[in-house]
Amino acid sequence: MTVRTTRRAFLSAATMMAAALAATACGSPQDTATGGGDSAAPVKVGLVYSQSGALASYGKQYSEGFKAGLDFATKGTGKVGDRKIELTEVDDAGDPAKAVSAAKDLIGKGTKIIAGSTASGVALQVAPIAAQNKVLFISGPAATDAVTGANKYTFRSGRQSYQDVVTAKSFIGDPTGKKVVVFAQDGAFGDANEAAVKAVIGTAGATVSSVRAPASATEFTPFASQIKAAKPDLLFVAWAGTTAPAMWQTLDQQGVLSSTTVVTGLDIRASWPTFGAAGAKISFLSHYFDGASDTEASKALKAKVNTIDLFHPDGFAAAQMVVRAAQEGGDDVDKMVTALEGWSFDGVKGKMTIRAADHALLQPMFQAKLTGSGTAFTATAQKSLTGDETAPPAVAMKG
Numbered sequence: 344m345t346v347r348t349t350r351r352a353f354l355s356a357a358t359m360m361a362a363a364l365a366a367t368a369c370g371s372p373q374d375t376a377t378g379g380g381d382s383a384a385p386v387k388v389g390l391v392y393s394q395s396g397a398l399a400s401y402g403k404q405y406s407e408g409f410k411a412g413l414d415f416a417t418k419g420t421g422k423v424g425d426r427k428i429e430l431t432e433v434d435d436a437g438d439p440a441k442a443v444s445a446a447k448d449l450i451g452k453g454t455k456i457i458a459g460s461t462a463s464g465v466a467l468q469v470a471p472i473a474a475q476n477k478v479l480f481i482s483g484p485a486a487t488d489a490v491t492g493a494n495k496y497t498f499r500s501g502r503q504s505y506q507d508v509v510t511a512k513s514f515i516g517d518p519t520g521k522k523v524v525v526f527a528q529d530g531a532f533g534d535a536n537e538a539a540v541k542a543v544i545g546t547a548g549a550t551v552s553s554v555r556a557p558a559s560a561t562e563f564t565p566f567a568s569q570i571k572a573a574k575p576d577l578l579f580v581a582w583a584g585t586t587a588p589a590m591w592q593t594l595d596q597q598g599v600l601s602s603t604t605v606v607t608g609l610d611i612r613a614s615w616p617t618f619g620a621a622g623a624k625i626s627f628l629s630h631y632f633d634g635a636s637d638t639e640a641s642k643a644l645k646a647k648v649n650t651i652d653l654f655h656p657d658g659f660a661a662a663q664m665v666v667r668a669a670q671e672g673g674d675d676v677d678k679m680v681t682a683l684e685g686w687s688f689d690g691v692k693g694k695m696t697i698r699a700a701d702h703a704l705l706q707p708m709f710q711a712k713l714t715g716s717g718t719a720f721t722a723t724a725q726k727s728l729t730g731d732e733t734a735p736p737a738v739a740m741k742g
Contacts, residue, residue, distance in 0.1 A: 389449035392459035394434035408658025411647035439468035463487035492701035494742030500661035505735035510628035519548035536581035567597035656691035705730030
């Protein structure tokens with residue numbers, strides 16, 4: 344387990360002045376500026392995410408975004424009131440057991456805010472720890488829908504799978520009477536995507552079926568033939584792994600990409616060349632890519648990282664939430680929770696709203712197109728969907 348500690352601090356003079364003005368109506372200046380916490384003690388924040396392992400590239404983007412977000416949220420002052428932010432970074436390597444151990448260790452050292460979770464499996468194990476110990480947990484890139492409504496202490500700074508699938512649905516307009524085919528590998532990943540499409544698009548009036556391939560498959564012509572025979576109005580492709588280039592090439596060669604609307608998720612920039620010539624024929628649902636928005640937050644992030652990638656906005660939003668929680672809650676975690684519930688803020692993607700009922704993060708999503716060849720591809724936005732348009736159904740809070 345690798346631990347890296349840095350110190351950052353927050354709250355601009357303008358924000359402090361606003362806090363002081365508010366204090367004249369509702370409390371002492373010291374209580375308002377520090378959220379009622381110990382003004383001499385640092386605000387301890389633990390960042391538990393994948394620095395190594397299969398999702399290390401995602402984790403790196405998240406961490407970079409988080410640090411840029413801290414700088415933006417506090418205008419570079421490095422403090423909340425008079426309190427420094429003490430940031431401790433821990434590598435969970437995508438292993439839930441390591442993440443749980445790290446979270447418990449941080450909590451034992453007095454940390455009341457935990458952020459991170461690059462992997463869904465990690466988030467689902469850390470969330471109960473937060474509830475048990477009554478600390479704030481802000482999950483990161485982990486997309487599983489189950490994080491939403493996990494418990495009152497758990498929030499998320501990224502999108503969830505439902506929002507991906509709703510974005511896919513937007514490519515065919517009214518799904519009533521439409522035929523949708525899910526092309527995915529056998530296994531849990533394929534099962535989850537097929538279930539999500541049926542839940543989101545199938546219940547809206549479409550007929551959903553699937554073509555599934557063994558994870559070990561390297562010849563995709565038979566599957567392409569099945570897809571063409573089904574004559575879908577929409578083909579939703581959920582694929583992972585090194586066989587992706589061969590799969591896309593086969594779908595293109597067999598005429599699938601030119602015979603129907605084909606939708607899949609746009610991953611990090613490093614993956615774009617795997618689509619090859621097929622990339623220009625695919626409709627992409629996108630969480631984010633450089634240039635998808637033109638917000639003050641996106642400009643600030645771009646100035647720090649040069650090129651914004653998929654999970655930079657998740658880290659940036661997490662930092663904004665951390666600052667909000669520390670400003671309003673001080674050392675009282677229940678006050679932190681109250682401060683975040685129902686809060687709307689301007690993030691990298693645009694307007695973000697934390698739904699009070701279940702802590703879903705309502706946010707814009709994007710339709711995108713790829714152009715280019717070789718290793719040089721560019722993504723452009725075709726349409727932006729608002730947070731209300733992609734909002735998942737509310738769920739009951741579990742804890």
